[in-house]
Amino acid sequence: MGAVQKIGKYEIKRLIGEGATSMVYLAWDPFAQREVALKQLHPEMLRDKDRGRLYRHLLMNEASLAGKLHHPHIAAIYDASVLDDEAYVVMEYAPGGTLEAFTTPDRLLPFERLVEIIFKCTRALDYAFHHGITHRDIKPANILLVDPEGQDIKLSDFGAAFHTASDTTQVAGVGSPAYMSPQQIREMPVDQRTDIYSLGVVMYQLLTGRLPFEGETNYSLLYRIANELPPLPSEVRPDVPVALDTIVQRAMEKEIEHRYQDWSEFSHDLAQAFRNRSLMADRLAIPETERFQTLRELHFFREFSDVEIWEIISFSKWDRVQPGTLIMKEGETGDHFCFLAEGEARVKKRGKLLNLLSAGD
Numbered sequence: 001m002g003a004v005q006k007i008g009k010y011e012i013k014r015l016i017g018e019g020a021t022s023m024v025y026l027a028w029d030p031f032a033q034r035e036v037a038l039k040q041l042h043p044e045m046l047r048d049k050d051r052g053r054l055y056r057h058l059l060m061n062e063a064s065l066a067g068k069l070h071h072p073h074i075a076a077i078y079d080a081s082v083l084d085d086e087a088y089v090v091m092e093y094a095p096g097g098t099l100e101a102f103t104t105p106d107r108l109l110p111f112e113r114l115v116e117i118i119f120k121c122t123r124a125l126d127y128a129f130h131h132g133i134t135h136r137d138i139k140p141a142n143i144l145l146v147d148p149e150g151q152d153i154k155l156s157d158f159g160a161a162f163h164t165a166s167d168t169t170q171v172a173g174v175g176s177p178a179y180m181s182p183q184q185i186r187e188m189p190v191d192q193r194t195d196i197y198s199l200g201v202v203m204y205q206l207l208t209g210r211l212p213f214e215g216e217t218n219y220s221l222l223y224r225i226a227n228e229l230p231p232l233p234s235e236v237r238p239d240v241p242v243a244l245d246t247i248v249q250r251a252m253e254k255e256i257e258h259r260y261q262d263w264s265e266f267s268h269d270l271a272q273a274f275r276n277r278s279l280m281a282d283r284l285a286i287p288e289t290e291r292f293q294t295l296r297e298l299h300f301f302r303e304f305s306d307v308e309i310w311e312i313i314s315f316s317k318w319d320r321v322q323p324g325t326l327i328m329k330e331g332e333t334g335d336h337f338c339f340l341a342e343g344e345a346r347v348k349k350r351g352k353l354l355n356l357l358s359a360g361d
Contacts, residue, residue, distance in 0.1 A: 007088055008081055010038050017098075019141075021045050021055055026093060029078070036078060040088040056082050058159035063089050065133055065158045072310045073124035075144060075154040094154045096145030099202070103140050105209030111241065112274070112287060116151040117143070118203050119270045119289040123306055124155045125199070126263030129192040136160040136190065138198035139179045140205065151288070162190065177218050178211050182226045182254050196260050200251025207244060208236040212252065226254075243273040267293070286318045294341045298360040 005012040010027040016037070017024035022045075027038040041059060046052045063080035070076070079090040099117070102109050109117070121143060125135060135142075137160040146152040181197035183190055204212045212230030215221030233248055234240040247269050253259040260266045271293035291313045295301045301309060318341070321327065327345065328338075340361050347355040 007038055007040060007086075008079075010036065010090065012038070027090070029090070032078070035093045036090050037075075037093040038088055038090050040086070043085070046085060046087060056087055059087050059089055061161060062157065062159035065161050065163055069128055069131060069133070069158075071124050071127045071307055073120045073153055073155060074128065075156040091156065092154060094144035094146050094156075096148040096150065099140035099143045099145065099153075099206065101148075103205045103209065108209055108237075109206060111207075111244065113151045114203070114206050115244070115270055115274055116287050116289045117153055118199065118206075119267060119274075119292070120151070120153050121155065121199055121202075122263045122267045122270065123292070123310075124153075125192065125195050126267070127306055128155075128158075128161075129195075129263065132163055133158070134162045134190060134192055135195050135198075136162055136184070137176060137179075138195050138202060139176045140202055143202070177221055177225075178213070180222070180225065183256060185222045185226050192263060193256050193259050193261065196251050196263070196266060197253075199266075200248050203244075203251065204230070204233055204248050207233040207240050207248065210236060229254075241273070243269075247273060286320065288313055291316075291318060291341075298339070298341070300339065300360055 007025070007027070009031065010029055013026045013028060013035075015023060016026045022039050022041050025038045025040065027036050028034075029036050039059075041055055045055050059080065060082050063077055063082075067077040075094065076092040077089060078092070081088055101107060108114075121138075125138075128135060135155070135158060137157060142155065142157040144154040144156050146154060179198040179201045181190070181194040183194050183197075201212060213221060213224040213228065215224055230252070232240075232245045234242070234245050247266075250258070250269070251260055251266060260269075271289055274287055274289045292309060295304075295309050295312065301312075304312075330349075340357050340359055342359050345357040345361075346353055347357065
């Protein structure tokens with residue numbers, strides 16, 4: 001048997017991804033006794049005087065910013081090392097790969113699963129924004145799937161992120177051209193609305209299997225993003241529901257004042273699309289998008305954070321019942337706490353109506 005390859009204290013199992021600037025390995029943390037993802041900068045990047053300085057900065061940025069974000073849909077950062085000859089960051093491992101796998105016409109996701117994934121992205125990015133962080137590099141490769149068949153996601157790669165509390169200048173030239181907003185291209189100051197545009201591009205690509213803008217060179221691509229209108233998703237794929245056409249179109253508005261102004265607006269429209277009966281394949285299954293929006297709108301949960309609401313969703317059981325169904329009887333034993341999310345329930349004793357419960361009770 002050969003010696004175990006190590007980077008720092010981490011035992012390398014296999015290469016799971018590679019890009020222009022870095023390699024990502026599945027590794028084993030012998031101290032925490034868990035699998036992790038380790039992203040290491042290419043050695044030639046570190047040797048390049050100018051680019052090496054930039055990419056070290058981006059790696060440190062990722063470690064310092066993402067490590068402060070504790071959200072169920074943001075990949076946790078565990079460790080980092082940035083030296084002259086070696087630089088890596090260690091993060092939570094998501095076995096399902098990235099959304100890049102579902103950006104071709106032959107591997108498109110069902111609409112319900114797609115909307116739920118994008119909804120979770122909006123909530124994670126809203127959480128980051130309220131911690132003063134704009135991601136600036138939203139693309140399918142930076143959205144990880146916890147399970148290849150599920151819709152649970154982890155946002156990753158906050159290297160290009162801008163922190164409003166500490167950054168006085170925004171580093172230009174970072175981000176992926178195809179997903180950049182017109183404001184990024186013009187090197188204007190950016191806020192969450194640039195991430196909203198980029199997530200709109202991701203949604204467009206997941207719906208259609210193609211990017212809204214393509215060009216033979218970066219210059220022609222950026223010119224088209226800044227000056228042209230893309231076809232609607234339904235013009236590329238006729239079965240795309242009108243509601244999703246409308247959401248993508250608004251997220252990708254060129255003029256910033258016409259775009260969604262915050263993540264709550266984006267989330268709201270996604271949830272409404274989910275409630276549209278024509279979009280739902282099975283009304284008995286209650287998607288997490290609808291559960292989240294339902295709890296967020298109830299008075300009882302008004303003071304709960306997004307993270308706490310996601311925790312409730314993860315361990316709660318939801319049912320739809322037909323009118324006239326007996327839900328529980330006095331004297332029955334139980335170990336649970338119930339609330340009515342939608343509709344009405346009658347409380348009766350010996351046939352006499354004692355109370356009428358409504359949503360939130």
